[in-house]
Amino acid sequence: MTRWLVRFALSVALAAAALGAQAREAVPLADDQAVEQRLIGIAQDLRCLVCQNESLAGSRADLAEDLRREIRGLIRAGKTDPEIVDYLVSRYGDFVRYRPPLKPTTWLLWLGPFVLLVGAIAGLILHLRRRSVPAAPLSEAERSRAVALLGGEG
Amino acid sequence: MKRFLVPLVVFIGLVVFLAAGLSRDPHEVPSPLIGRAAPAFDLPRLGGEGDAGAARFTPADMRGKVWLLNVWASWCVSCREEHPVLLEIARRGDLPLVGLDYKDTLPEARAWLAQHGNPYLLTAVDADGRVGIDYGVYGVPETYLIDQAGTIRFKQIGPLTTEVLAQTILPMAKELRR
Numbered sequence: 001m002t003r004w005l006v007r008f009a010l011s012v013a014l015a016a017a018a019l020g021a022q023a024r025e026a027v028p029l030a031d032d033q034a035v036e037q038r039l040i041g042i043a044q045d046l047r048c049l050v051c052q053n054e055s056l057a058g059s060r061a062d063l064a065e066d067l068r069r070e071i072r073g074l075i076r077a078g079k080t081d082p083e084i085v086d087y088l089v090s091r092y093g094d095f096v097r098y099r100p101p102l103k104p105t106t107w108l109l110w111l112g113p114f115v116l117l118v119g120a121i122a123g124l125i126l127h128l129r130r131r132s133v134p135a136a137p138l139s140e141a142e143r144s145r146a147v148a149l150l151g152g153e154g
Numbered sequence: 155m156k157r158f159l160v161p162l163v164v165f166i167g168l169v170v171f172l173a174a175g176l177s178r179d180p181h182e183v184p185s186p187l188i189g190r191a192a193p194a195f196d197l198p199r200l201g202g203e204g205d206a207g208a209a210r211f212t213p214a215d216m217r218g219k220v221w222l223l224n225v226w227a228s229w230c231v232s233c234r235e236e237h238p239v240l241l242e243i244a245r246r247g248d249l250p251l252v253g254l255d256y257k258d259t260l261p262e263a264r265a266w267l268a269q270h271g272n273p274y275l276l277t278a279v280d281a282d283g284r285v286g287i288d289y290g291v292y293g294v295p296e297t298y299l300i301d302q303a304g305t306i307r308f309k310q311i312g313p314l315t316t317e318v319l320a321q322t323i324l325p326m327a328k329e330l331r332r
Contacts, residue, residue: 049292050293063292066283066286070284089186090186091187091287091288091290092186093184093185093186094186095184
């Protein structure tokens with residue numbers, strides 16, 4: 001029992017140490033809350049290029065921090081949100097945007113699912129129609145045979 | 155037999171589609187800078203061995219030449235992987251090679267070049283990474299092929315390999331110099 005407890009305590013301590021080693025110092029928030037609010041609004045819809053499944057707002061990557069600093073500067077310089085997004089797109093491409101713009105190269109991306117849906121519905125309708133063709137009515141011989149099989153009633 | 159044909163065709167289509175998607179590297183983001191002017195900058199040089207020129211560097215200094223801009227750093231592990239290729243470019247004199255030392259410290263950068271060999275004509279120092287942002291750098295090493303007019307023609311993301319050099323960069327440079 002004590003042995004088990006010691007093992008448990010050790011593993012907890014090790015896990016805590018590992019977590020502690022990973023945590024980094026908190027980055028000081030910019031003094032200006034309004035700038036910070038706008039930064040988060042813009043950065044939430046942008047992709048961090050180093051860790052591609054994180055947004056620029058949430059990423060702790062070095063480059064994300066640099067880009068946030070850059071965006072803060074642009075906000076202070078009085079740029080509008082679309083101007084700031086364009087600034088990043090002109091350097092990193094449409095890939096930085098989580099909502100890619102609608103243009104010829106992204107038609108398939110935007111319209112593909114709807115094309116698939118329409119195709120699937122069309123296929124389903126076709127299939128159901130083919131199935132619901134009424135069977136030919138029974139002939140007199142077939143009817144009497146069916147009656148006989150069902151036990152003579154009806 | 156015929157009723158299996160449609161699902162089979164759909165299945166094969168799906169497999170081809172997914173296989174193509176899986177075989178692509180999501181870290182290779184196409185650069186919007188291809189075909190555009192290389193962003194201007196004015197940075198101090200690293201100096202040290204083999205660099206006896208002016209104290210600063212700007213891409214305009216390379217006007218009229220086809221050249222390579224290689225983004226590197228002493229902390230960058232993959233840079234070691236591509237370094238022999240860069241040394242080979244310098245040894246053969248294929249193209250002028252300019253380094254951009256990205257978010258690094260001067261002593262470490264100089265020590266790194268002293269240890270691994272310096273293939274660069276000169277190295278510009280981008281200590282805070284601002285120029286890197288202008289060039290859309292997100293994973294060091296990255297290499298840009300820039301033509302006589304200062305237009306970016308090709309960008310290699312990640313380590314330069316002998317294959318990319320021989321099959322893409324050198325033929326493109328040859329074509330550009332004609």
